[in-house]
Amino acid sequence: MPKSNAQPSHAALGAGLALLAAFGFSMKAIFVKLAYPYGVDAITLLALRMGFALPVFLWVGLAGQKAGASLSRGDWGKLFLLGCCGYYGASILDFLGLSYISAGLERLILFTYPTLTILIGILFQGKPFSRREGIAVVLCYCGIGFAFMHDLGLNEARDVWLGGALVFGSSISYAIYLSGSGPMIARLGAMRFSALAMLMSSAVTLLHFALVQPLTAFIQPWPVYGWGLAMAVFATIVPVFAQSAAIRRIGAGQASLYGMVGPLLTIAFGWLLLDEHISLAQMAGAALVVVGILIVSRR
Numbered sequence: 001m002p003k004s005n006a007q008p009s010h011a012a013l014g015a016g017l018a019l020l021a022a023f024g025f026s027m028k029a030i031f032v033k034l035a036y037p038y039g040v041d042a043i044t045l046l047a048l049r050m051g052f053a054l055p056v057f058l059w060v061g062l063a064g065q066k067a068g069a070s071l072s073r074g075d076w077g078k079l080f081l082l083g084c085c086g087y088y089g090a091s092i093l094d095f096l097g098l099s100y101i102s103a104g105l106e107r108l109i110l111f112t113y114p115t116l117t118i119l120i121g122i123l124f125q126g127k128p129f130s131r132r133e134g135i136a137v138v139l140c141y142c143g144i145g146f147a148f149m150h151d152l153g154l155n156e157a158r159d160v161w162l163g164g165a166l167v168f169g170s171s172i173s174y175a176i177y178l179s180g181s182g183p184m185i186a187r188l189g190a191m192r193f194s195a196l197a198m199l200m201s202s203a204v205t206l207l208h209f210a211l212v213q214p215l216t217a218f219i220q221p222w223p224v225y226g227w228g229l230a231m232a233v234f235a236t237i238v239p240v241f242a243q244s245a246a247i248r249r250i251g252a253g254q255a256s257l258y259g260m261v262g263p264l265l266t267i268a269f270g271w272l273l274l275d276e277h278i279s280l281a282q283m284a285g286a287a288l289v290v291v292g293i294l295i296v297s298r299r
Contacts (some may be wrong), residue, residue, distance in 0.1 A: 014249030017242045018258035024239030026265035029103035030236055032095055033274050035227040040255035044217045048228030049091075050202040053236045060195035074249050077183060083200025086177030092208070093170035093203070093222035100163025101151055107266035108147045108289050109167040115140050115292065116175035133284065136295040145209035157233030190244035198240065260290050
């Protein structure tokens with residue numbers, strides 16, 4: 001079968017899916033910010049997000065269980081730990097941080113996870129550290145510094161530092177998840193792994209909610225349910241599976257390059273929907289972060 005026509009269309013579909021994933025992930029912070037004025041707290045909003053998304057991931061996970069190889073007790077243990085680090089740990093820290101800082105700064109800090117993944121590989125997995133990766137790390141964190149200058153000029157310094165620390169913790173948690181997910185993805189496949197990891201994250205999130213909140217906390221104004229559902233569909237289900245499908249078609253490196261539009265989209269949506277101010281320092285910071293990730297993503 002000739003590849004001349006099939007290959008470009010395959011790559012174009014992969015690029016489109018990667019852009020769709022970047023769009024969805026960039027909207028998460030916007031949905032959180034739009035829900036907070038109604039008085040909902042971070043764990044209740046996260047529980048709503050995971051609860052709305054749970055049926056879809058349960059269906060995909062069960063279908064994968066029937067079609068794929070059975071999992072050992074060790075596999076389930078790894079899925080539990082990765083789920084705790086990934087979509088639970090990273091999400092709860094992110095949601096808490098968003099109550100203190102702008103959506104634009106949040107997305108730029110979160111976008112450091114590729115450099116953190118590299119540092120984890122160097123420190124704990126014996127991987128080499130190249131000069132190119134060093135330049136990327138320096139550029140990314142200089143960019144974060146510019147973005148901090150922007151938020152410090154608009155908010156209380158204590159809030160900016162606290163929110164920034166929480167979101168950076170979220171980025172570390174997600175980097176740990178990515179560092180440990182490679183062998184599991186190779187064994188289970190991207191779609192099945194994503195669904196099972198999300199099921200574990202959902203279970204831990206709902207357990208956390210049950211331990212700290214009464215069930216009456218689920219009684220919220222109708223707009224909170226709307227933003228929670230939008231977050232579940234457009235910032236969780238769609239981008240998770242779109243990203244997995246994009247990686248399968250064009251590879252993780254190329255998919256991550258298209259994902260670099262994410263911080264710029266979040267800054268733009270923050271300006272359009274949240275009336276967040278855009279400054280030269282913030283745009284300079286965004287540019288440095290994007291260039292840093294571009295350097296580290298090249299193969």
